[in-house]
Amino acid sequence: xxxxxxxxxxxxxxxxxxxxxxxxxxxxxxxxxxxxxxxxxxxxxxxxxxxxxxxxxxxxxxxxxxxxxxxxxxxxxxxxxxxxxxxxxxxxxxxxxxxxxxxxxxxxxxxxxxxxxxxxxxxxxxxxxxxxxxxxxxxxxxxxxxxxxxxxxxxxxxxxxxxxxxxxxxxxxxxxxxxxxxxxxxxxxxxxxxxxxxxxxxxxxxxxxxxxxxxxxxxxxxxxxxxxxxxxxxxxxxxxxxxxxxxxxxxxxxxxxxxxxxxxxxxxxxxxxxxxxxxxxxxxxxxxxxxxxxxxxxxxxxxxxxxxxxxxxxxxxxxxxxxx
Numbered sequence: 001x002x003x004x005x006x007x008x009x010x011x012x013x014x015x016x017x018x019x020x021x022x023x024x025x026x027x028x029x030x031x032x033x034x035x036x037x038x039x040x041x042x043x044x045x046x047x048x049x050x051x052x053x054x055x056x057x058x059x060x061x062x063x064x065x066x067x068x069x070x071x072x073x074x075x076x077x078x079x080x081x082x083x084x085x086x087x088x089x090x091x092x093x094x095x096x097x098x099x100x101x102x103x104x105x106x107x108x109x110x111x112x113x114x115x116x117x118x119x120x121x122x123x124x125x126x127x128x129x130x131x132x133x134x135x136x137x138x139x140x141x142x143x144x145x146x147x148x149x150x151x152x153x154x155x156x157x158x159x160x161x162x163x164x165x166x167x168x169x170x171x172x173x174x175x176x177x178x179x180x181x182x183x184x185x186x187x188x189x190x191x192x193x194x195x196x197x198x199x200x201x202x203x204x205x206x207x208x209x210x211x212x213x214x215x216x217x218x219x220x221x222x223x224x225x226x227x228x229x230x231x232x233x234x235x236x237x238x239x240x241x242x243x244x245x246x247x248x249x250x251x252x253x254x255x256x257x258x259x260x261x262x263x264x265x266x267x268x269x270x271x272x273x274x275x276x277x278x279x280x281x282x283x284x285x286x287x288x289x290x291x292x293x294x295x296x297x298x299x300x301x302x303x304x305x306x307x308x309x310x311x312x313x314x315x316x317x318x319x320x321x322x323x324x
Contacts, residue, residue, distance in 0.1 A: 001156040002097065004106040005305040009050070013314045020317050021300045022260055023267040023307050024293060025206070026286070027052035027188060029109050029164055030081070032059040033274040034088065036283070037095045041102065043287055047294035049301035053099065054109035054164045054188070057138035058083045059092055060154075062146045069134055071112045072127045080113040080166075089146035096154035105303035106155055107162040107188070108135050115167035123170065128178035132163075158182075162304050164271070165189040168208065168223075176201035185308050188269070191221055194259050196266045196316045197307075204311065206304055208271045211259075214251035222256065223271040224282035232278060242279040249285035257293060264317060265298070267307055 011021050028040065031053040044051055061069070063083030067076040084092070096106060110131055114120050123131070136157040143151035161184050165175060168189045176187055180202040187200075192207025199205065208221040213230045220230040227249055228234050237245060253270070260268050272286060294301035302310075 001153055002100045003159040004100065004155040004157065005159060005161040005303070006100060006103055006105065007303075007306055007309045008103045009302075009306060010313075011300055011302075011306075011310055015298055017298065019265045019298065020314075021310075022257070022265040022298050023310070024257075024290075024299055024301045025052065025267055025269045025304055025307055026290060026301065027054060027107070027164070027269070027271055027304060029054050029056075029271065029273045030059070031055045031106075031109070031274060032081075032084075032088075032092065034091055034095065036274040037092075037099070039283075039287075041099060041104070043290055044104070044301075045102070047291060047301060049290060049294045050103045050105065050303040050306055051301075052105040052107055052162070052188075052304045054107040054162075055096070055139075056081055056109045056113060057111040057135040057142075060084060060089055060096075061138040061142040062086055062089055065145050068137070069111060071114065071131065071134075072123055073118065074112065074114065078112055078114075080115070084142070084146065086146040089142055090151070093143040093151065093154045100155055103303075105162075105305045106160065107164065107304065108132065108157075108160050109164055110166055111135055111138070113166040115169055120166060120170045120175075123174060125174045125177045128170075128175040129181065132178060132182060160184065161308065162186040162188055162206070173201055176203050179203060186304055188271070188304060194256060194263060194266055194268065196264075197311065198316065204308055206267075206269055206307070209256065209269055211252060211256045214248050214255055220252075221271075222253075222269055224273055224275065224277065224286070227252065227282060228277050231281075234277075236278055239279050242281055245278060245281045246285045246288075249282060250288055253285065253289040253293075261298075
């Protein structure tokens with residue numbers, strides 16, 4: 001089985017201008033929609049980018065076996081995001097294998113996507129350990145159950161190195177302890193700032209960063225859902241507004257990139273979903289940003305694990321750790 005977090009490229013400690021590379025990390029939660037898998041793999045290929053895809057376990061597990069999953073405080077088989085059917089499970093298995101071969105990283109988005117007052121916030125380390133073990137089982141056995149015959153898993157789930165929790169929630173010390181015990185390296189769930197990453201609870205903290213929505217004084221995170229909420233309270237706007245909203249998101253990303261350049265090139269983390277929210281404003285804006293940015297001389301568009309590998313080799317640049 002292939003490893004889930006390939007690191008096939010290396011990057012210099014410093015560019016000719018004396019600064020570290022400006023790493024742009026694009027990641028996606030869920031990673032289920034096959035059409036959007038095709039879209040983002042094609043975009044990445046155009047600009048030599050690598051991306052991170054945080055897979056939700058049920059997308060690789062057939063719904064007629066859902067009762068195998070026993071989440072804390074919920075009935076067996078509960079899931080807020082549904083389950084796979086046989087055809088989609090097998091198609092996703094193929095896509096995941098191909099994406100890893102292209103150098104993309106697979107992380108975990110856990111399983112049932114339980115948010116809010118009855119969600120993951122009260123889970124203990126032991127419950128998170130069980131949740132991650134359930135993810136492993138879904139990856140290892142889901143394709144075979146879907147096919148009714150032996151099918152190799154798309155990757156070795158024990159090689160997953162990072163997680164983004166559902167809705168960015170959860171008791172961080174509790175779930176991070178479960179991650180460390182598994183040998184994982186980074187958490188991509190917490191809010192933060194445009195600054196060089198640091199370690200928290202034994203893991204690299206790769207945050208969704210606080211930025212200003214272009215043309216306003218509103219603060220938002222570099223996550224598509226948060227941008228949607230900042231723009232239209234997460235309600236669908238009329239189609240005629242899509243060009244203006246898209247331009248605002250693109251300008252927000254460009255402002256964040258400029259802020260990084262002015263601060264010694266700390267990484268820019270852009271979190272997204274496989275979605276078509278608000279007339280695809282956020283997918284379209286990100287597509288344009290990636291195409292414009294990833295080929296710029298000082299920029300490297302990388303997976304979370306490529307960044308973690310660079311940090312392991314060179315460390316955090318000195319005197320550049322404060323939020324900007």
